[in-house]
Amino acid sequence: MSATFDFIIVGGGTAGCLLAHRLSHASAQPSVLLVEAGSKPEGEYLRAQSHRYSPVALRPDLDHGFTSTPQKELNQRSIVYTRGKGLGGSSILNFAVYLYGSAEDYDRWAGLVGDDSWAWEHARQSFQAIENYDFEAASQFPHLANPDPKLHGKNGSVKVCLPPALEDDIVPTMEALIKHGEKVNLDMNSGDPMGIGLFPSSYSKDGRTTSATAHLVDPPSNLTIWTGSPVHRLTFDGTKVVGIETAHGRNASSSKEVVLCGGAIDTPKILLLNGIGPAAELERLGIDVVKDLAGVGKALHDHVMTFLCAEVDSKHNNRYAFESNEKGMKEAEELWKRNQTGDLALYHSCLWGGFLKLPGFENWPEYKALDQGLQDFLARERTPTYEFIGNCLQWPPGTKLPEGSSYITTIAFVMNPQSQGSVTLASQNPDDKPIIELGYLEHPYDRRVLREAIRETWTKVYDNPEVKKHFKSRLCGPEDLSDEKIEAFMKDATTTVWHANGSVVMGKKDDPRGCVDSDLRVYGVEGLRVADVSVCPLTTNNHTQATAYLVGQKAAEKLITEYGLDSGSAAKL
């Protein structure tokens, strides 16, 4: 006989751990089962700032190991599609940028789904409930970062922090850009992301916060956690979901609901395997249809980016000298282990950049061809056309530089991508990886944005006189800034930001692509909700972990209120 829980959460990732925490701490103490495919990750190297880019390489066991189909617009390249596996999900191995998105995103989200609880004013309160913002770090650079404490939370579990120290080149480079006309944004998480600024991150002086380190410390006795347990089957009573079965045949029943938090690739996979999706597609694979739902696995959206890297003289910065010095690196590891200080707390601890408009975008034919509602949204003051990051890993990684040289890596991103991909099943075997078609750059608007964003980023940073005087050579970038050369470069260099979303999209009842309603209930199936970034009806203008936390928080607020689990919490909505 299987054990029965009030709620079963499938996927202990970014959204899933937060949801498990909130539900299990509600005053009614509902019984909650959290079922995670991967392990409970341990290990010091997941923790230092400098390692923000390396968990995937160091711990392949924490990655689901997906690869996309060959991409038509990217010279038929396939993209390695990392997804976190283990308690914490993708928050274990993401690059830790912590940005909310624009107020415009949430207001548009609310409008698209017809539910004000997703609008900015409510989203802002939910963001505050999630975070524990460290203001001390910011106090050192008040002209570059000065968030208003009233707009941020102190009582949440996700530690959000501005960098406590900056590498040598960051302040001068930001100041050089500001001198040449860039607006500085003192709080990138105010709902207005426009301008350049220091990006907060989910690193604190204690290291990386994952959703598991934030939300699963000391779990209460009414929260049961199964790891190493990929869920393959949903169990049904007619069209009502009443439980789950894992790959190893372990069963559990739900007396209230099952909530899928498997992320933008696995959640549609679980639905499709269990007969919820486009009927014709399921029948072709011999899967019995429980609910014909055309949008499942469709509308996959993602941010794309290209790295741009230049060799500079080492008077600009000494990142390369640090990274290429094995002895210094070992000492830094020792120091980090001893007291979380030293070079590993400095190098790559800070990402800075900007969310900006591309000049003249309103006149592009690619913009004018979009529907009017979208054009209006893109034209709003707080909606960026592109993002750039001002310093990142050396690119291509491992490039050897002569003594006296270092590097600056910038990144250009497309915001509000219009290209669409899909997640479909390769077979009815749950062990088979799904087919991930990303559709990158297939929409002409995205190609235009990326082309102009590359030109703007390159010009803004490398042609700035303060940077140019240190410039030595191009390590990664277009041969020149003509349309032709940039477009050729895009085909070779465009890659993912791993922000997949929208594959089980939230929509109004009459929206043909809608899979869940604004309370996250799967249309036409009782007892089943989805709470992860697969529900996003638009790709928010940020890096998506904060959006995942927001969806987890909203799911908790809605379930707690609906089931009357915590009388005090109703006021929060």
Ligand SMILES: Cc1cc2nc3c(=O)[nH]c(=O)nc-3n(C[C@H](O)[C@H](O)[C@H](O)COP(=O)(O)OP(=O)(O)OC[C@H]3O[C@@H](n4cnc5c(N)ncnc54)[C@H](O)[C@@H]3O)c2cc1C
């Ligand atoms: C390499 C990388 C870098 C990134 N960098 C950033 C960044 O710097 N800043 C930022 O904001 N965002 C970043 N992101 C994106 C961000 O981390 C994700 O959008 C977000 O974490 C997704 O959260 P989620 O809850 O939807 O899914 P996830 O956090 O991926 O959680 C899904 C969970 O479900 C589990 N699961 C899947 N299938 C099953 C099953 N059948 N049974 C049981 N469990 C299952 C998975 O193992 C996983 O634990 C990055 C992502 C990656 C991969």
